[in-house]
Amino acid sequence: MDAEIELKLFMQSQYHDLLVKLLNGMSESTPQNTRELSNKYFDTAALQLRRWKMGLRVRSSENFTEQTIKTAGSVIGGIHTRPEYNVPIEQKIPSLNLFPKDIWPNEADIDGLQQDLHCVFETNFTRQAWHIYIEGSLVEVAFDVGEVLANGESEPICEIEFELLAGEASALLHLAIEVARTIPVRLGKASKAQRGYQLSGHQHSAPLEKIDYICLPTDKSLPKTLEVLLETGIERWQIIESLLIETRDIPHQAKLWMQLRACVRLLRLTLSQFGLLNKQVLQYFELIEQQMQFIEPLQSLSLILDEQKKLLGKRADKTVITELVMTKVTELVSSHKLAHLWQVPEYGQLQLSLVDLLLKTTNGSHQMVDYPELGLFANHLQQDSWQKIVNLMPVTAAMDSLDYQKVAQRLDESILVGFAYGELYQAEDREAFRAPWQDLALGIQTLGSYQLLSEITQDSDIEIASWLEDKAQSLLFAMEHSRKSALKNQPYWK
Structure with a gap:
């Protein structure tokens, strides 16, 4: 069993050559072989493995085939930690009996699961990799370009994975921040498996109705409170992003943009309250706030759509007015897409700075003796x-x-x-x-x-x-x- 500790970033394909040049030019960087990887993900008809928070795949390349199962792990900010079990095989169908027996829930019927397994989706991509030493730690950087395939549909893959091979998890973040200074990136919450399940129609992003009261720690510890506030904010930010990508409904998109701005503002307020809002991070927040100025008119226009009866009363021209408002809302939403925001380097730099602060809070680096x-x-x-x-x-x-x-x-x-x-x-x-x-x-x-x-x-x-x-x-x-x-x-x- 290996404990996979990784940080994933999404990027846009036009920065391919720039990223390769950057990683090749880093000190203590050793390029690895480029591989074509074919991956088939398996589950039962009832998605029993997904219910157990397990991911099962068979990965093939020119000279190897292996089956891998990942079990439930944890996420701090954007850093994922999951136990995984890898077994070399010769066939294209996984054999569950080859995995350790103690990874399964007590009620698991392994033979029944095996008979019900089928391929739910595939991911096929080219992986360029580098081994990079940083701060006494060894990190594998994998740059994957390809696609997710399910139900005759496809979705592009263009992402960077930073996996810790030896040393401290903080090295992942510091290397990612170094990359983000040159390449516009964003935190990658959804794994390839999650994206595959979504594309296959078996999973949707969890709804997020509003920014609501946050469940604070019962011990009333200030460091733990800061950790909860940061983790909740970063998590909600990524959920809202996922929902913005998925939804095609214009009024719903408008509401999600409002929620995204509220989430970013709450994170800025949190850092300010705890004395952690340094000049550089404040500049990141201010720039993102500027990019979101369109949300103010979008909020007011959306209110007209939501409260037509209250705001427009019995006006005979209410339908015409509503059509004009909807046209303007559509124009604002269409001209301010997430892809445009992702092009702003400070967007990903801010996200990574927040994860860095969260990691330091979690490991006790912030001393709050005077609070x-x-x-x-x-x-x-x-x-x-x-x-x-x-x-x-x-x-x-x-x-x-x-x-x-x-x-x-x-x-x-x-x-x-x-x-x-x-x-x-x-x-x-x-x-x-x-x-x-x-x-x-x-x-x-x-x-x-x-x-x-x-x-x-x-x-x-x-x-x-x-x-x-x-x-x-x-x-x-x-x-x-x-x-x-x-x-x-x-x-x-x-």
Whole structure:
């Protein structure tokens, strides 16, 4: 049995030659033989191996054939650790009896499994490999280019795997960061097996409805809290990416983009709160935030689609307006695809920096001796976040639509702080305090909706300007009343 410890990055094929040149030119780099690898993945009709979190394949090349089974492992950020068992064979069908008996669950009927095995999908790719010494560790870098095949369909493979052969797992990350300085990459959550199951129609990415309260550690340890917040953020980021790739529904894509921005913002807030937001990582966040500026209008336009009855009422031209809005939403989503974001080098550099921080947190590199216990720490963060909102919109000030738009991001971030630590407080008190602030955030989005409606109907025959002005003024009146009431409420963390 071998314990496979690896980090996977996805990249785009146009950087093939640049990556090869980079890896060939690294000190302590030894190129290995290039191989053509054919892989067939097996399971039962009921996908019993998948249910047990096992992956079974037969891999063939010119001079060898071996069967491999990988059992359930763990993932920290993007670093995967899984036990695997490799057995040389001569046939093309795996023989389960060749694996150790103790890897199977007690209820496993090995003979029954064997009879029910069939090939679910294939992956065929060319593998270029290098052995690279870094920081006293030996890492195998494998660059795979090929395709996943299932049900007559195919999906391209273009990925880099960093596998630890000897030494410390941190070497994987440091080598990956070195590559990311030159090649635009992103964390690769889905293994070839996961992608094969998805293409075959046997697996779909788990839904992620919203950024919700995070399940914090029961021991209220600050290092463990940081670990949970980072791990949850990185995991959700990758899930949202997977869903964005899979979905073809434009309104659903719009919501996923909003969730992605919220996830990235929450990670930035977390690093800032724990004093880990250095200048370089902050620059990464700021650049990604700039790339996501289209999400603000997308959020307001999506609100119109979701709340047609509430926002457009009984207008006779409601259908025409909705069609114009849908056209604009489609235009925004279509012109801001993930592939464009992946071309930004800082995207992958930020992801890897976060995994690096997570790994250091997990192995105890961050000492937090001066931090209070979690409850006091969360109280301080909540108070600081809320005080900034109070300073931006004091009860004595009168705010117009533009004033509210200016505080939109700060209010959004304050709400996200509450999501991160909300589990520590009584739900009734927490929700009663947060409700008016969430209503204000919704009001700001609605004001943005009115502004965009004015813009997209300018060149049409729709008479809407005075109607929108009346709606905006009515909403502002209600928001001002809600804001002043909310500012008088007693915070739930005191």
